Amino acid sequence: MFHELIPHLAAHGTMAVAAFSAATLLPGGSEAVFVALLAGGYGHPWLLFLVASVANTAGGMTSWWIGTQIARGADSERGHAWMKRFRLPPDMTARIERLFARWGWGSLLFCWLPVIGDPITLFAGMARYPALPTAILTGIARTGRYALVWAATAGVMSWWG
Secondary structure (H helix, E strand, O other): OHHHHHHHHHHHHHHHHHHHHHOOOOOOOHHHHHHHHHHHOOOOHHHHHHHHHHHHHHHHHHHHHHHHHHHHOOOOHHHHHHHHHOOOOOOHHHHHHHHHHHHHHHHHHHOOOOOOHHHHHHHHHHOOOOHHHHHHHHHHHHHHHHHHHHHHHHHHHHHHO
């Protein structure tokens, strides 16, 4: 019985790692992992969807937390070290605050986009956006992306089914 669970646990663990890391500033594409696991029949589809959504949101919130650390220490050695680590110019905090002042909370709904999405949550942290509303909007955007990927995958799989 337990040996039958191992592939499913491995699938969900793989999904969690892929989704979390893809939501940070690390390179990665969790959608390909999600589609492969769905197409291969590994794990329960709803659980894969839930794991992907939660882990991807958690990864985005990790970027948000890093942004808060940059903002807190913007005028300190610690802040300058974070900015150097991410190769951010010292005036980045002011520019980010202007960006979010212009576009507001709606900016977070684009955090699912490739390339620019991950820095959006980092910038929300730098702009000192509160955690809960950031997590909710980030979760909505990132869960919506997996829903679209799942729907597209189901549609393509039905063509060959």
